[in-house]
Amino acid sequence: MSGMITGEPGPDRYADDTGGPIRIGALAPLTRPGWVEAGRHLLAGLDVGVGEVNDAGGVAGRPLELVVRDTAADPRRASAAVDELAQLGVAALVGEYHSVVARAAAERAHALGLPYLCSSAVLDALTEHPTDLVARLSPPQSRGWRIYADHLLGTGHRRIAVVTQPSVYWAAGTRVLRDHLTAYGGTVDELDSGALTPEDVCDALVDRRATALLLLVGHPQPAVPIVRAVRRDRRLAEVLIGAPAGQPEFADWVTSLGDEGAGVPFLSYLPDRLGPLGSRVGRILGERLGEAPSFVAFEGYDTVVVLAEAMRTHGTDRAGIAASWPRVTVEGTRGRIRFSRVPGVGVWQWAEAPVLVVDQDPAVPLRLRVLHSG
The missing domain is CATH 3.40.50.2300 (Response regulator)
Incomplete structure (x- = not known):
C-alpha cells in the first residue's frame, strides 16, 4: 500500500x-x-x-x-x-x-x-x-490552446467572445487564442465577468454577433450562471459555449448544469x-x-x-x-x-503530451466525444 x-x-x-x-x-x-x-x-x-x-x-x-x-x-x-x-x-x-x-x-x-x-x-x-x-x-498552454483554436476554426467559428476574470492564466490564454485566430481572419472580443451580469453577457453576444463564447472564468461561479443564461436565451440558440481550461472535465459540472452542460468543448490531455x-x-x-x-x-x-x-x-x-x-x-x-527544451518554456517539458478537444455527448450523458486531436 x-x-x-x-x-x-x-x-x-x-x-x-x-x-x-x-x-x-x-x-x-x-x-x-x-x-x-x-x-x-x-x-x-x-x-x-x-x-x-x-x-x-x-x-x-x-x-x-x-x-x-x-x-x-x-x-x-x-x-x-x-x-x-x-x-x-x-x-x-x-x-x-x-x-x-x-x-x-x-x-x-x-x-x-x-x-x-x-x-x-x-x-x-x-x-x-x-x-x-x-x-x-x-x-504548455500555448500548444493546447492553439489546438483548441484550430478546432474552432475547423468548425466554422471566427467571431469569438471570451468572458474573463483577472488572472495571468486567463490573460495568457486570451493572447494565445487572439494571436492564432486573428491570423486566420477571426476576431476575439473580451467580456469582463466582473462588470457584466449573465444577462449582460447574452446581450453582448448578440450585439457582437459572436458564434462562440469561451468561459475563461472559474467554476462554479461565475461559469454556471453564465452557461444557464446563454442556454436559455432564444437569441443564442446557435452559439457554441466552450471551456478550453477543462471545467466540464469533472463530475460537478454535470451535477451543477445537467443537460445544459453538455456539448461544451474542452481540452483533455489524454490520448485517443x-x-x-x-x-x-x-x-x-x-x-x-x-x-x-x-x-x-x-x-x-x-x-x-x-x-x-x-x-x-x-x-x-x-x-x-x-x-x-x-x-x-x-x-x-x-x-x-x-x-526536452521547448521554445518559450523555461522548464524541462514533455513535448509529446497528448492533447484532445472533447465534450460531453448531449445524446449520451457522461460519455466524452473526441472532437479534435492535436
Missing part, C-alpha cells in the same frame, strides 16, 4: 537515508477556493502510483511516502508549503493543478534547489527564468485510446474515485512513474533527481514520457 501523510510528521516517522521512506512533497488544491475536485483526482493518481511503486519493492528497497500540503489555489500558501517541505527533507516536489500556484511553487523550488515535477499546470512561463530543477508533464497500462490504471483510479478518472488523475499517476524511474536511474538525492530530467524516459499511462 502507499504511504501518505497530510499533517506534521512525527519525529520517528522517517528513518535515515539508508533505509527509511523517501519523502515526496505533494501540492494540490484540496479546499476552496481551489478546484477541490481537480485536487482530489490529482492526489488519487499520485497515491495510486506510490502504492504500486511500494508494492513492487519501492526504490532501492525504500518505500515512497507522500507528504501532502493543501494549496487552496493560493500562491503564497504554496510558497510557504514548499519552504516547509524542503525543511522536512523531501527528495522532490510534485503536483499542483492551478497554473499561478504552480508558478509560485516552481520559483520557490528553484530558489531552494528542490527538484519539482509539475503534474498538471500549463502556463508557459512556469518560472521567470530558465531552470534545470523543474520538469512538467502537462502540455489508452494502451494496456492506461486502461489498467484507469480501472483502479475509477474504483478509488467512485467515478470516471479525469486526465488530471492520470497526470498524477504518471508523475510518480517518472519520479520513481528518475530515482532508480540517477539516485534519490535532489541533485541526482534534477540531473535526470533530460535523460529519463519511461512508459506512462498516456505514452512514452521524456523531457
Whole structure:
C-alpha cells in the first residue's frame, strides 16, 4: 500500500537515508477556493502510483511516502508549503493543478534547489527564468490552446467572445487564442465577468454577433450562471459555449448544469485510446474515485512513474533527481514520457503530451466525444 501523510510528521516517522521512506512533497488544491475536485483526482493518481511503486519493492528497497500540503489555489500558501517541505527533507516536489500556484511553487523550488515535477499546470512561463530543477508533464498552454483554436476554426467559428476574470492564466490564454485566430481572419472580443451580469453577457453576444463564447472564468461561479443564461436565451440558440481550461472535465459540472452542460468543448490531455497500462490504471483510479478518472488523475499517476524511474536511474538525492530530467524516459499511462527544451518554456517539458478537444455527448450523458486531436 502507499504511504501518505497530510499533517506534521512525527519525529520517528522517517528513518535515515539508508533505509527509511523517501519523502515526496505533494501540492494540490484540496479546499476552496481551489478546484477541490481537480485536487482530489490529482492526489488519487499520485497515491495510486506510490502504492504500486511500494508494492513492487519501492526504490532501492525504500518505500515512497507522500507528504501532502493543501494549496487552496493560493500562491503564497504554496510558497510557504514548499519552504516547509524542503525543511522536512523531501527528495522532490510534485503536483499542483492551478497554473499561478504552480508558478509560485516552481520559483520557490528553484530558489531552494528542490527538484519539482509539475503534474498538471500549463502556463508557459512556469518560472521567470530558465531552470534545470523543474520538469512538467502537462502540455504548455500555448500548444493546447492553439489546438483548441484550430478546432474552432475547423468548425466554422471566427467571431469569438471570451468572458474573463483577472488572472495571468486567463490573460495568457486570451493572447494565445487572439494571436492564432486573428491570423486566420477571426476576431476575439473580451467580456469582463466582473462588470457584466449573465444577462449582460447574452446581450453582448448578440450585439457582437459572436458564434462562440469561451468561459475563461472559474467554476462554479461565475461559469454556471453564465452557461444557464446563454442556454436559455432564444437569441443564442446557435452559439457554441466552450471551456478550453477543462471545467466540464469533472463530475460537478454535470451535477451543477445537467443537460445544459453538455456539448461544451474542452481540452483533455489524454490520448485517443489508452494502451494496456492506461486502461489498467484507469480501472483502479475509477474504483478509488467512485467515478470516471479525469486526465488530471492520470497526470498524477504518471508523475510518480517518472519520479520513481528518475530515482532508480540517477539516485534519490535532489541533485541526482534534477540531473535526470533530460535523460529519463519511461512508459506512462498516456505514452512514452521524456523531457526536452521547448521554445518559450523555461522548464524541462514533455513535448509529446497528448492533447484532445472533447465534450460531453448531449445524446449520451457522461460519455466524452473526441472532437479534435492535436
